[in-house]
Amino acid sequence: QVKLVESGGGVVQPGTSLRLSCAASGFTFSSYGMHWVRQPPGKGLEWVAVIWYDGSNQYYADSVKGRFTIFRDNANNTLYLQMNSLRAEDTAVYYCARDPYFDSSGPLDFWGQGSLVTVSS
Amino acid sequence: SSDLTQGPAVSVALGQTVRITCQGDSLRRFYASWYQQKPGQAPLLVLFDKNRRPSGIPDRFSGSSSGNTSSLTITGAQAEDEADYYCNSQDSSGHHRMFGGGTTLTVI
Numbered sequence: 001q002v003k004l005v006e007s008g009g010g011v012v013q014p015g016t017s018l019r020l021s022c023a024a025s026g027f028t029f030s031s032y033g034m035h036w037v038r039q040p041p042g043k044g045l046e047w048v049a050v051i052w053y054d055g056s057n058q059y060y061a062d063s064v065k066g067r068f069t070i071f072r073d074n075a076n077n078t079l080y081l082q083m084n085s086l087r088a089e090d091t092a093v094y095y096c097a098r099d100p101y102f103d104s105s106g107p108l109d110f111w112g113q114g115s116l117v118t119v120s121s
Numbered sequence: 122s123s124d125l126t127q128g129p130a131v132s133v134a135l136g137q138t139v140r141i142t143c144q145g146d147s148l149r150r151f152y153a154s155w156y157q158q159k160p161g162q163a164p165l166l167v168l169f170d171k172n173r174r175p176s177g178i179p180d181r182f183s184g185s186s187s188g189n190t191s192s193l194t195i196t197g198a199q200a201e202d203e204a205d206y207y208c209n210s211q212d213s214s215g216h217h218r219m220f221g222g223g224t225t226l227t228v229i
Contacts, residue, residue, distance in 0.1 A: 044220060
């Protein structure tokens, strides 16, 4: 069955970096676009970034552009989110989610359970 | 436009019908997808491409779209439908996504 497992979250200080991973299994990872979506504690969902199935295109929310990088390793079925210059407002649960359309314009049909990132001094 | 607007909360009597709406200029061009989120859980896709349901989603969930508004309707709401519901669509560029603020559904 489809499985997405995030890891790498934790408590970090403002201005530092963190890398999240999303291990995928149960489907052909290299055929799907992938997204990161975050949710601050007690608040709604915020889309963060998307990467096409082959890694050829990436797009970012304005709130993270220039600080976060989404990339993938199709050989090892893993999605990443490199987060630099972290701010308190980046505190959230980060979810990875699968997109079945070739141009990553589709529904987010499977989600991981999330990884909590807390940015605090 | 970069906004999707949802009402914050709605309630429905058990077994009755409820509609949750999502408004935004981008919905004139792109379909919305809808996600259900229960406390402590990851979001779950319940509707996409206007009125398609993933496998396993009950047929009491349906979708519609008109102009700048997309709607999720639950016909015969059940206690287990109590959750937060979020709409999602692309922005005018077609490359970025955005979520509505979410609607909390209470089944009474």
